[in-house]
Amino acid sequence: MTQIAVRPHSVIRQALLDGQEVALVDVREEAPFAEAHPLFAANIPLSKLELEVYSRVPRRDTAVTVYDDGEGLAEVAAERLRALGYSDVALLENGLAGWHDAGGELFRDVNVPSKSFGELVESRRHTPSLAAEEVQALLDAKANVIVVDARRFDEYNTMSIPTGTSVPGAELVLRVRELAPNPETQVVVNCAGRTRSIIGTQSLVNAGIPNPVAALRNGTIGWTLAGQTLEHGQTRRFKEVSEQTRSTAATSARRVADKAGVKRAGLEALAGWQAEAGRTTYLFDVRTPEEYEAGHLPGARSTPGGQLVQETDHFASVRGARIALVDTDGVRANMSASWLAQMGWDVYVLDEIKSSDLSEKGAWSAPVPALPAADVIDPTTLANWQKTPGTVVLDLTASANYVKRHIPGAHWALRAQLPQALERLPVAERYVLTCGSSLLARFAVAELKVLTGKPVFLLDGGTAAWIAKDLPLEEGETHLAVPRTDRYRRPYEGTDNPREAMQGYLDWEFGLVDQLAKDGTHGFYVI
Numbered sequence: 458m459t460q461i462a463v464r465p466h467s468v469i470r471q472a473l474l475d476g477q478e479v480a481l482v483d484v485r486e487e488a489p490f491a492e493a494h495p496l497f498a499a500n501i502p503l504s505k506l507e508l509e510v511y512s513r514v515p516r517r518d519t520a521v522t523v524y525d526d527g528e529g530l531a532e533v534a535a536e537r538l539r540a541l542g543y544s545d546v547a548l549l550e551n552g553l554a555g556w557h558d559a560g561g562e563l564f565r566d567v568n569v570p571s572k573s574f575g576e577l578v579e580s581r582r583h584t585p586s587l588a589a590e591e592v593q594a595l596l597d598a599k600a601n602v603i604v605v606d607a608r609r610f611d612e613y614n615t616m617s618i619p620t621g622t623s624v625p626g627a628e629l630v631l632r633v634r635e636l637a638p639n640p641e642t643q644v645v646v647n648c649a650g651r652t653r654s655i656i657g658t659q660s661l662v663n664a665g666i667p668n669p670v671a672a673l674r675n676g677t678i679g680w681t682l683a684g685q686t687l688e689h690g691q692t693r694r695f696k697e698v699s700e701q702t703r704s705t706a707a708t709s710a711r712r713v714a715d716k717a718g719v720k721r722a723g724l725e726a727l728a729g730w731q732a733e734a735g736r737t738t739y740l741f742d743v744r745t746p747e748e749y750e751a752g753h754l755p756g757a758r759s760t761p762g763g764q765l766v767q768e769t770d771h772f773a774s775v776r777g778a779r780i781a782l783v784d785t786d787g788v789r790a791n792m793s794a795s796w797l798a799q800m801g802w803d804v805y806v807l808d809e810i811k812s813s814d815l816s817e818k819g820a821w822s823a824p825v826p827a828l829p830a831a832d833v834i835d836p837t838t839l840a841n842w843q844k845t846p847g848t849v850v851l852d853l854t855a856s857a858n859y860v861k862r863h864i865p866g867a868h869w870a871l872r873a874q875l876p877q878a879l880e881r882l883p884v885a886e887r888y889v890l891t892c893g894s895s896l897l898a899r900f901a902v903a904e905l906k907v908l909t910g911k912p913v914f915l916l917d918g919g920t921a922a923w924i925a926k927d928l929p930l931e932e933g934e935t936h937l938a939v940p941r942t943d944r945y946r947r948p949y950e951g952t953d954n955p956r957e958a959m960q961g962y963l964d965w966e967f968g969l970v971d972q973l974a975k976d977g978t979h980g981f982y983v984i
Contacts, residue, residue: 461535462547464522466559469549472520473497473978476801478737478777480514480521481549484534486871489526491945493563495556496570496976499774503530504853504872504943506537507900511824512758513774516737517542524549524556530873541826562976565965567945568652568768573969574800574981575652580970581983584659586674589683592645596620602643603636604673605629607657607763614690616677618647622693626657626763627743627789630664631706632695640667647673647680649947651966653767660792663716663984664709678959707787714791714806717798717984722805724754724814727781731756737778741765743789752815754783754807759821762793769800780804785812801980831902831915836923839864839889839916847886851878853901854892854920856941864891864920865929868936871943872901875908878938887912895919 472479483490483498490500501509514521521543525531531548538546549555557563566572578584587595595602596619604621606613613623624632629646637644644666646657654672661670673679677687698706730738742753743762753759760772762782773780780802782790790806797804834842842848843866850867852859859869870878888905890898895915905913916922924930934941973979 459536461532463550464520464547465550466556466561469522470561470978473776473980476777476980478519478775480519480775482510482514482521482523482534482774483525483553484523484530484873485525485528486873486942487567488942488945491565491567493526493553493557493565494569495561496564496573496973496978497770497776498524499770500567501774502873502943503534503537504874505897506534507541507826508823508897510538510541510543511826513772514543514737515739516735516775518544518735519737519775520545520547522547522549524552526553533873562972564972564976566962567947568770569969570770570800570979571767572652572966573973573979574796575655576966576969577973577981578659578799578983579651579655582659582662584655584662584672585670586654586658586672587645588674589680589685592618592673592680593683593685595643595645600643601639601641602645604645604647605633605636605657607646607648607653609761609764610694612649614692616687616689617691618645618673618677618680619686619688621647621688621691622695623691624695625745625761626653626660626766627761627793628695628745628763629657630660630666630710630792631703631786631788632698633661633666633668634702634705635698636695637668642668644668644670645673646670648676650676650678650962653763656766656796657763660713660796663713663795664706664792665712675963678963682956682959703786703788707791710788710791710795713795713984714798717795719791719794719798720803720805721808722781723807723809726805727807730779730781737775739773739778739780740783741772741780742783743793744784746820748785750818750820752812753817754810754814755817757783757817757821762789765793766796766800769797769802773802778803781807783807783810785810785815795984799982799984801982825896828896828899829903831899832912833917834889834914835917836926836928839923840928842887842889848889849882849885849887850889850891850916851882851905851938852891852920853898856937856943858893858920860932860934862920862924862930862932863935864923865931866936867891867931868938869934869941870938872897872904874939875901875904879908881938885909885911887914889914889916891916891919891923893919893921895922
């Protein structure tokens with residue numbers, strides 16, 4: 458293994474203060490990452506590095522600094538990044554502990570830049586809000602009120618405020634005028650916790666919506682803590698809007714973007730940026746996934762605007778990069794850009810986009826390296842092998858997918874923890890690797906061969922192919938070879954979180970503004 462350079466905390470901190478591009482990558486799984494990490498660290502686990510890094514750190518000569526907390530993952534990640542073509546890779550000096558010992562602030566949870574920014578917005582603008590009890594009283598009285606849910610539709614469908622309608626964040630300014638045409642209608646914006654309801658409410662205020670607007674204070678968490686009942690499985694969604702509404706919304710959104718310092722560009726400038734060496738440009742389409750799939754700019758990634766603002770670190774993992782946003786109405790890109798500009802990003806809205814420019818169709822597909830060779834078997838062959846001892850199936854999918862359904866007898870493991878997993882697996886004559894599609898599993902075939910010295914096969918089409926053959930399935934945590942650390946259990950997700958976890962999460966969010974001040978590298982401002 459060749460010598461890997463080391464970067465100290467001081468160099469990265471200064472680069473952040475100077476607005477230079479910084480790719481600080483935490484290669485641990487999401488759960489330990491959520492326990493403690495620097496503000497602008499991007500979590501790209503070693504387990505799925507090849508599947509994510511090309512889209513999240515697109516320029517191969519970006520200065521990438523990787524770290525862990527002493528697990529030995531960072532060194533492996535650095536070598537893997539070099540093999541993937543990254544030419545400027547370094548280890549964070551003394552890892553996570555080194556960052557802390559050098560005076561660097563450590564943050565909990567995920568998507569912290571966006572959440573801390575949301576708290577800063579509320580503290581500076583005093584974003585109006587209503588307590589859960591107040592909103593319940595309005596609903597009980599059948600008052601002139603509408604509840605709009607700013608989360609993704611799947612989150613809304615899982616649990617929602619009674620009467621609520623799904624209007625994901627970037628859609629609010631475009632849609633609310635028709636959802637609440639009477640200017641006296643009280644509009645209540647909710648999410649699961651705080652950030653998206655704060656940003657959604659303030660978006661409507663900034664855009665000059667005539668209605669009284671308020672965030673549901675503390676979202677579905679606050680609703681639950683108040684002892685009030687949530688709905689489940691709801692499907693109420695926004696409708697299309699008139700051209701008049703669209704035009705009015707576009708004018709107000711452009712005014713907000715101009716006030717925030719959003720820059721403008723066209724396709725010619727974009728082409729120049731995409732060919733530019735030494736500078737990263739992200740191209741994001743902030744419309745709905747359905748609109749994106751019907752036609753989009755070549756090379757654009759589908760990132761519905763509300764989620765882009767909520768999860769900016771996941772989509773744009775190089776802090777200090779340039780971001781270009783596109784829509785077809787002049788509302789969603791401008792409103793999303795207004796927030797990204799306040800979060801310190803160099804952000805542009807692409808103007809004068811014609812329908813003929815949207816020449817690519819279909820869902821976004823992440824760029825990945827050339828696929829390694831593997832010995833492939835089909836589901837029928839695997840089913841036959843399982844009739845006699847000696848075949849061990851290893852499933853590398855997300856643990857939530859494994860728990861939901863998996864091949865009978867399959868063991869679940871994390872790719873980055875294969876050595877530890879092998880200690881808990883039965884003796885095998887051969888191994889079969891799978892995941893949802895077999896893509897991630899393919900990258901682990903050679904590693905498992907080296908570790909075991911046994912034949913290793915790839916299930917063609919993964920567990921999806923097994924399911925398509927209508928073969929038997931298991932569910933539950935039947936054979937976990939390592940702990941489920943690939944996913945941090947968010948206190949605001951699902952319907953069975955302990956009250957203490959919910960309250961603890963709210964207390965943490967309330968403290969983020971003070972922690973931002975201690976960190977001192979954020980560069981946020983609020984219009």
